[in-house]
Amino acid sequence: MSVKSQLTGTVVSDKMEKTVVVAVERQVRHAVYGKSQRKTSKFVAHNEGNEAKVGDTVAIAESRPLSRRKRWIVTRVVAKAQQI
Secondary structure, three states: OOOOOEEEEEEEEEEEOOEEEEEEEEEEEOOOOOOEEEEEEEEEEEOOOOOOOOOOEEEEEEOOOOOOOEEEEEEEEEEOOOOO
16 A cells, blocks of 8 residues: 655635545745745645635545545644634
8 A cells, every 4th residue: 555645734724515625835945046936736635524625724635536626625624714
């Protein structure tokens, strides 16, 4: 059994049924100039029970393909977003 990749990111969209879009941010150094820059990747993740909402920090794990773009599952909600 292979090791499943795990990431932590912020939910940017929860408009779909049982699905959220999670933005994962990372820092990389520019190859020539050496300046560090932030890069963002968006992952579509399965959200069974619709417990994750916009602004929440969630942990996602790799899974089998669930649809054309959905290959990740929300494993837990790390921190809830502040309600205004």
